[in-house]
Amino acid sequence: MITEFDHIVVGGGISGLSRAYSLQKQGVKVLLLEKENRTGGVIHSKTTACGVTELGPNSLAITPLLEQLIEELGLNDQLIKANEVANKRYIYLKGKPILINPKTLIFSNKVIGFGSKIKLLSERFKPAKNVPNETLAGVIKRRFNNEILTNLVEPVITGIYAGSPDKLEYKSSMKRMYAMEQEHGSFTKGFLASRKSGNKREIVSFKQGLQQLTDALRDQLEHVSYEAVQFISLPNDKVVVKTSKKNYNANALTLAVPAYVASELLRPIDDQIAKLIDQVEYPSLLGWQVTFKTTSIQHRIPSFGILFPSISKKVIKGIINYSEIFGTNDDCRHFTVFAAANSTNKEQVEQAVIEEFRSVYGVKDEPIESIFTFYEKAIPQFNVGHSELMKTIDAWEKIYPQIKILGNWRTGVAIGDCVNYA
Template sequence: MSQKVAIIGAGLTGLTTAFYLRKQGVEVTVFEKADRVGGVIETCRTDGFTYENGPSTGVLGTPEAAELIEELSDLCRLEIADEDAKYRWIWKDGRWVALPSGLLGGITTPLFSFSDKLRLLGEPFRKPGTNPNESLADLVRRRMGKSFLKYAVDPFILGIYSGDPEKLVTKFALPKLYNLEQKYGSFIGGSIKKAKEPKSERDKKATREVFSLEGGLSNLIDALVQKIGSERLILNAADIKVSAEESGYSLSYNQNETVHFDCVVSTVGAWALPEMFPFLATDKLTSITKLPYAKVVQVSVGFRKWEGRELKAFGGLVPFCENRRVLGALFLSSFLKDRAPNGGALISTFLGGVRKPEMVKLSDEDIKSIVAEELTEMLGLTKWNPDLMVVNRYQHAIPQYGAESEQKMKAVAEIEANYPGLLLAGNLRDGIGMADRIKQGRELAELLIK
C-alpha cells in the first residue's frame, strides 16, 4: 500500500493502528495534541513506587492484546497478576465481603437475598429478552433479581465503567453478556456450554487474566513508539482540522501546516469530532457527540510500611447503595511486582463516576481528605500516614454506551460509507478496555491495508 495515512491521537488505539500499518510498510503520521504519547496511560516512578495515572491493569480479553505484547517482546514484557487478583471484595453494611466465585459461595454469601438465590435456580429456564436496547439493570432484574443488581452488577459496573447499570445498554456495553442470553438463552447455562466449546489456539490466548506490563503500562507505549519510529509522531499538534478533497483529505494543524493524506483515522473522543471535521453534517455528528462520558477522579496512594488489614485481593468495590464517597480501590502491590517498597502498599482509588460527577470539581485537598477518611476506615488503618498521594482528574474518563448507541453506530457507518478512507474510531465504539482498544487498532490497520 503506497498510501499515506494520518492517525489522530497517540493513545493505545492510535499507536496500535500505527504499529500494524508500519509492519506492512504503510506511511503513517500520528498527530497528538498533547506533549506526550500514551493518552490516558502514564506510568510514574518515584521513591520506590511505580504507579499509574489512568488505567493500572487490563483483562487479557482478546487474542489481539496477547499477540501485540508478544510481538513487542523484544522491548517489553507482559506481567500477569498473582493469584490474589482472583479475589474481589464488595462493601456491604460496614465491612468487606468476598465476591463468591463458585456455587457454594453463591449460596452462602450474605451479599444476595435468600429469595434471589432461590430465583437464580430458575435463571436457565427464563425466556431471553426481546428488546435489543434493554438496559443492563432491567436485564439483571429480569434474569437474576434486585440483590444481584445491587451487590454484584452495580459494583462491577462501577469498577469497569464508573457507570450506572440503569443507563448502559447491555448489547453495546457488555456485548458478551448480551450474546450469552441471545445465543444460549441463559447466563448460567450459556457460560457452562461456552466453557465446553472447543477453542482455537488463537482464542485460548484471550485468557481473561488480569495483566499489566513489567515495570508499568508505559513500557507498552514506549515499545510501540520505538517500533513506529518517533519521527512519525507529531506532538503538540493543536487545532487539527480535516477537510475532504476530491481524492483524500487535507489535514491542517498548528494553524499553518497542511498535509495531504489518502486516509484519516480518528481515535479521539466523541466530543472532539465537530471541531476536527467541520465538513461532516452536524446532524450526523450529533448522534455521535451525544455519547456521555463518566468523570472520574483517580488517586494513587502509597505507603512505605503498610499497617492496615491484609490486602489479599484485586481490590474492593463499593455498591452505590452503600452511599460511600469512593467507588472502590485496587490493591495493586498485592498482585503486581515491585509497585511499592517491600512491606509497603500501593493502592489506586476512584471517586466520581456518572452518579457523582461533581467530585471532579473538588480541590486536591478535599479529595485527599475524603480518601484519607474513607480508606482509614475501610482498610483498617489506625493512622493515616501515606508516603505518596497523587490526584488525577479525567473529565472524559470512560464512555457510557447507553440509549444513543444504536443511532451512534448508524451515524458512524454512514459517515464512513460516504467518505471512503475516513475512519471514526477510538473508544467511542467497540469497547472501553485496553484489550478492546488493541483489537480495534489492529482491525483498523487490517481494514486500511485491505
C-alpha cells in the same frame, strides 16, 4: 519536514498507536499526530522508589491479537502476570468488605437473601429474549431481581464505566453477557460453557507499567509529531489536516480520539454526524494513586480490590490493590482509588476519599506517595442508543471512505478491545 503521507492518524492513545503500527506494517506511509507532548493517552505509568504507579488503567486482559502484538514488540520478557489473589474480588456491604464467590453467594446471607439465591439458581431455566433498547438494569431485573442488581451488578458496572446501569445499553456495554444469553439461553449456561472451554483471559502488566506497551508502539513508528489538529478538510476526495504548525496532505485519515474531540473535528465536514457523536456522555471521575508502607496497612485484604455499591453510602466507588495483584514490592503497598466527583466538589471528595480509605484499611500513617488526578471526561458511556449510533457511523464511513473513526467509545473501553479493532 515531510507533509505528504498515505495515511494520517490523529490521536496517540492505544487505538491510534495500534492503528498506525498496523498500517505501517502493511507498507503504508503513515503519520501519527498527537496534541500532547507524550503518547499513550490515558495509559500513563511512572516509576518510583516503591515501583510502578499507574495514573490510568492498571492492567490488561490478554487477547490473541494482544499476545501477538506483545511478541512482535519484543516485550514477552517484560510481562508480569497477576497473582492468584487477583481472582479475589470484594464488595463493601453492611459496613465491611465481603469476598464474592459462589460460597458466600449461596451459603451465607452476607450478600443477598434467600429469594435472590433462588433467582441465581433458576436463571438458567429462563428463556432468552432480545429486548430493543434494553438497559443493563432492565436485563438484570428481567433475569434476576433488584437486590442482585443493587448489591452485585451495580458496583461492578460502576467499576468498569463509572456509569449507571439504568442508562447503559445492555447489548453495547456488556457484549459478552449479551452473547451468552443469545447463544446459550442464559448467563449461567454461558458462564459455565466459558469455564469448560478454558477461555479465561489472563491479567497482565509490564515491569515498567502499561506505558511500556504504548512506548514500544511509538518507537516502532517512523513519523510521529506532537501537534494539535485544528481543522480537517476533504478536497477532491483527499485529506488535508491543518495543525498548529502546518498543513499535511494524505489519501486517508483515522480519527482515534475521544467522541467530543471527533465531534469538533468532523463538524466542518458533516454537522449532523458531529451532533450525534457529541451525545456520547463522559462522567467526571477522581482518581487517587496512593502508596503506603506495608507496615502501615493494619487491615490487609489480599485481592484485586474492593467495589462500593451506592447502598454503602461511601464516596469511594472502587479500590484497585495494585501491589497485591502484581506483587511488586514487599515493603510498599500501592492502591488506585476512584470516586465520583465534579469540578465544584473535588476538594471535598478528596478529603472523604482519604478518610474512607483509612477506615477500610486501618491506616494511620501518612502515605509515601499521594497523587490526586481529576478526570473531567473519564470513561465513555455506552448508553441506550449507542448501538444505533455505531451503525450510523458505519454507514457514514461508507459515504466518506477516506475517514476511519476509532477510539474506546466505539470499540469498548478495554485495552484489548481497542487493539483488536485498530
